[in-house]
Structures are given as C-alpha cells and as structure tokens.
Amino acid sequence: MCRGARETGEVLNADPPTSDANRSDPSSVDLSVQIPCPRGSLELSHPVLPASGTFGYGEEFEPFLPPGTFSAIVPKSISVEVRRGNPPPRAVETPAGLLNSIGLQNPGLDQFLESYLPTLQSYGVPILVNVVGRTIEDYCKVVEAVEGQPLVEGYELNVSCPNVKEGLLFGLDPEATASLIRAVRPLTDGVLMAKLTPNVTDVAEQAIAATEAGADSISVINTLRAMAIDWRTGESRIGTETGGLSGPAIRPIALRMAMEVCRAVKVPVCAIGGITCAQDILEFASVGASLVQVGTHLYREPACLPGILTELRELLASEGYSSLETMRGNFDGGRYRLPDRERPVP
Amino acid sequence: MKMPVAKCLVDSYELKANEDLGEGWFRLDIHAPEMASKIRAGQFVQVRVDAGDTLLIRRPFSVYDLNPAPGADATELSLLVQNVGPGTHAMQELRPGDPVDLMGPLGRPMPRPDLAADGVLFLVGGGIGVAPLYLYCRELVSEGSTLDHRVLLGARSSSLLIGLEAFEKLGTTTHCATDDGSDGYSGNVIDLLSSQLDGLDESTPVAGIGCGPHGMNQALLDLAIGRDLHFWISLENYMPCGFGACFGCVIPTPEGQEPRYRRVCVEGPCFPVNELPSRL
Secondary structure, three states: OOOOHHHHHHHHOOOOOOOHHHOOOHHHOEOOEEEEEOOEEEEEOOOEEEOOOOOOOOHHHOOOOOHHHOOOEOOOOEOOOOEOOOOOOOEEEEOOEEEEOOOOOEOHHHHHHHHHHHHHHOOOOOEEEEEOOOOHHHHHHHHHHHOOOOOEEEEEEEOOOEEOOOOEEEOOEHHHHHHHHHHHHHHOOOEEEEEOOOOOOOHHHHHHHHHHOOOOEEEEOOOEEEOOEEOOOOEEOOOOOOEEEEOHHHHHHHHHHHHHHHHHOOOOEEEEOOOOOHHHHHHHHHOOOOEEEEOOHHHHOOOOHHHHHHHHHHHHHHOOOOEHHHHOOOOOOOOOOOOHHHOOOO | OOOOOOOOEEEEEEEEEEEEEEOOEEEEEEEOHHHHOOOOOOOEEEEEOOOOOOOOOOEEEEEEEEEOOOOOOOOEEEEEEEOOOHHHHHHHOOOOOOEEEEEEEEOOOOOOOOOOOOOEEEEEEEHHHHHHHHHHHHHHHHOOOOOEEEEEEEEOOHHHOOOHHHHHHHOOEEEEEEOOOOOOEEOOHHHHHHHHHHOOOOOOOEEEEEEOOHHHHHHHHHHHHHOOOEEEEEOOOOOOOOOOOOOOOEEEOOOOOOOOEEEHHHHOOEEEHHHOOOOO
C-alpha cells in the first residue's frame, strides 16, 4: 500500500466499503490511457507520469526503481541555452509543501541530445520532452531538434515563462499561449501538451486558448507563486523573493483547477498538484482528469509508484469498476454545474 | 557500457534505543542490517518524519555509528540528532520498538587522504558535524590504521561538547575548544587548529576533514585556503530529496572556474576546499 494513503485515505474515504458482490478482480482493472494526437493515439499503460522538474533525467531514480515503471517520462525542462539556475538557497519546506526557486537549471539542448536523451531512451517508455523558452523561436528550436528521436512521443510545453521578446508571460495571456502552441504545432505530429500555470484568474480560459490552437492535452497545475520569509532578518528563505509552491498544500487548489479545465476542454487533462497516493489520483480522475503527474512526493517516496498502481487497481475494483476510464468524471452528476456565485440559495 | 547502479534502500526499520545526551541532543540506534552493512563514514540517510502531514520533506543525517562494527557485519546504525525544530522534535519522541523510515545510503563517503607515514590528519568537528567524524575514526580503528589522526571538537561550552567521551573511549587523540573556556582551548576550534598547525614541523604532511555549522565551515575554508592546506569540508545544505533529483542543495563552483551549480547530495557532501566557492 502506498504509504501516503494511510494519512489521507481514512479521513476522505468515510463511506463504508461496498459489498464483495460488487467487487471486480483488481488484477484485471484496466488503467490504460489514450492521448489522441495528429500521429494517431499515444497509448499509455497507466495514468501516472513523473512531474517535470522532480524526476531529473531519470537516472537519479535508477537506485530506487526502473524509471520505465512510469508509463511515460517527463524529464526536467530543456531550454535551447544552458541554464545555471538560481542562487541558493533554492528550497524550503512549508506546511505540507515545498517552496522552490530552482530556476530551471538544465544542461541545454545540445547536451540534452548528446548525454541525457540516450539514457531516457534506454528506459523503453515514451518520453514527453518538457520545453521552456524565452521566445516562441526558442520553443520551436528545441522541438525541431528533438522531433523524430526514438521514443520521443511528444512535448509538454512549460507555458509559465516570461516571453522576453513580447514582454508577456506565456500562460498568463491566452493569446500568448495560443500563439506559442500555433507555432509549435506544425513541427510535430506527436502529443503536444500545454502545462498551465495556476497563477491566473481563469485557468479554463488558458486551456481553451491552448486547445483551440492545437494542444492535444493540458497539464495543470504548475507551482503556485508563493513566499517564505524570516521576519527577524527581513530576508526571503529562498534565494529569490518568490518561488513556486508544490506538495499536498496545493492539492485542493489543483483539484479545483483540474475540474475547471476538464469542464472547459475535450482533450485529456493531466492533473498535477500534491498527489501522494491512489486516493488522490482517483479524486483527480473523478473531476475528469485522464492522467496525473506525481512530483514532490517522489522526493519523500521515490519508489512509491508500484504501490500506488496496486492500490489504484484495488480501490477501483473495490467499487466495482473494471477500468479507470469507466470511473473517470463521476464527480457531481450535474448537480453543481453553476459557479458558486450563481448557485441558487436553497 | 553503463555501470550497474547501486541500489538505494527505502524501508521501515526498528528503533532499538533512544539515548538522551542532554542539551536537546539524543542518539537513535536503529536495527537496519541491510542498510548498515553498506554505509561508509560521511554518507547519510534521509529520515521520514511522520509528524502529521505538514512535514513533507525527509531530514538528512550523517550516520554516527555502526555496530557491532563498521563494514559488512554492521546490523545497527546510529544517528546523532539535535532537537532544533518540529522534525527533530518528533524524532526525539520515538521510543524503542517504533518504526523509523530511512532512505539510504546517500552521498559519497569521506575521502581517505593519501598521507605519508609521518603525516597528520586533522578531523575538525562542531555541533552535529561530529557525527560522521566519529564513524570515520571507528573505520580507521577497525581497519587497524596507524595514521596519526587528531580530532578537534569545538562548542560554545563544555556541556555542549557532545560525543567527546565516545572519541576518548575509542582511543583517538582528541582536543577540544570552548568559546567560554570551560574545557580545553579557550576560543574557537579553528583557532585551536591554527595553533596545532603552528606546533607541527613545517615539513610534516597535513590533511584534514571538517564538518560543522556554517560559521565553522567558513572559517575552516578561509584558513585552509590561506595556508594552502589539503582539507575537505562536509556541507549540510538543505536537501529536499537527497539523491540528486531536485537540484535544491546546490553550491556554486569556485570563482575562476566554469560557473555552474553542483549538487551537494550526490557530488558531496564532502568537497575538497579547492572545489568550494570562497563564500559558502
């Protein structure tokens, strides 16, 4: 059993277990996921991927489990240029969370192709290359260089970065997001996934812009902009003033945003945000997510995945589901379609 | 061809003893045969602290001792812990029989300087930094090393010289320094090292390893660079993962070298002083 479950499962799953008659065989529960894309459909054996930035380039996890246990790998962001990253201290623990300011440290495109991609390919599962850039051209350069490499089945575009040329943040402006996706779309017939920032008023608007521009999937959420300070010294606890918050602290926000995106778009949604166990995954599936990424929890339990998959099958079987897909989207049955402010007072 | 990767263990082990050492310090003895037999001095383990869901990140601790002896026969590992916050507070509450969730071994072992027979190896410790140095001494003893090694311990006051007796029991030459002069040299441990170095013949080969709080490490670095000493310093940067994935614990390369950030957890935690930046 995934160790995270004992902390959350008992509280959240207060319903009595269903009768054994309703129970299906856990080993036959189908967890597979399809992501349609221009090339056809990317079929994944299960819905769990590592979250970019928490999985290095796979190698760091070899002492714990075969990295190909994940159904696809999303390596740490790659930019055209080498990025040194931000000055330390780069991370600090906050209640149920981790605040980081790593600064997208990465070896750059050339080094990625030469040294890191071959290792990633050796794991034998699809690779979704996470791309960051300062301009639309930067993103395009990375995709063009990586496209066609064995097992590179698609891209996750980190659209939470400043666009230095146009002075906007991709991901904060629907038009900036859309123009980025439109530029990258012709360069690949593989999966194009847009990783959205939660630091917006209306995440659904971003998701709609991305899918209308041609994105095959949306991943939400990236880290939340946050702070931790020491009032005695008057200094930030990390090397920059603000950083990105991850971990279970942000899970309820991620769940709300995943729901909003799932309602707004028809493409598969990949939920990210504080996931630690199968119970968490099923909550995101309930609001409609097809895939999930596990991030910060991997620092605590790098070998958690096999346990999570077993528990996922067992939980679905215990409720009589034969597949994840049949359970997906079971949230609310149409009761609460109105936003809070428009809901009639009973 | 790619080298096979050493397996890293993540498992729950049984606490055998929790000994109160006073001043908020305690020693945890944990029955962890498979892990203990693989650990070398300077390596660390990450402890999962289950004090509610708010403490997310494991806490790194250098291994303090291995019993019955360091090496393949070790079945029990010990951690030296100071209660400094909610995580270590929860660890102090642990009782024999309780499970302790460990990940390890992590990091690289402390180096064995290649010293001539007449050389002197200084092991300079402060605070929690004494932990890996003690295991290092135990390894030297169990290997039957004849190396002249001297332990220098520093603390604010004699009551805070944690682990001093253990070094003495081992038969290691131990000198201490206290800020208030309540035991040994009156002053800080780096000044003590300085005076010890002054007392050596100029031709004596010298090397050393230091592990202590930030201020001690910085003073040691300054001294080692200033006197061109062959020293290593073990760092205690905050480590969210401990195995190289998060890039959170980095230090910059020294001035004048290709600028990049190195991960303390996998490339260290012990670095030769010429690979450290001038400001830690």
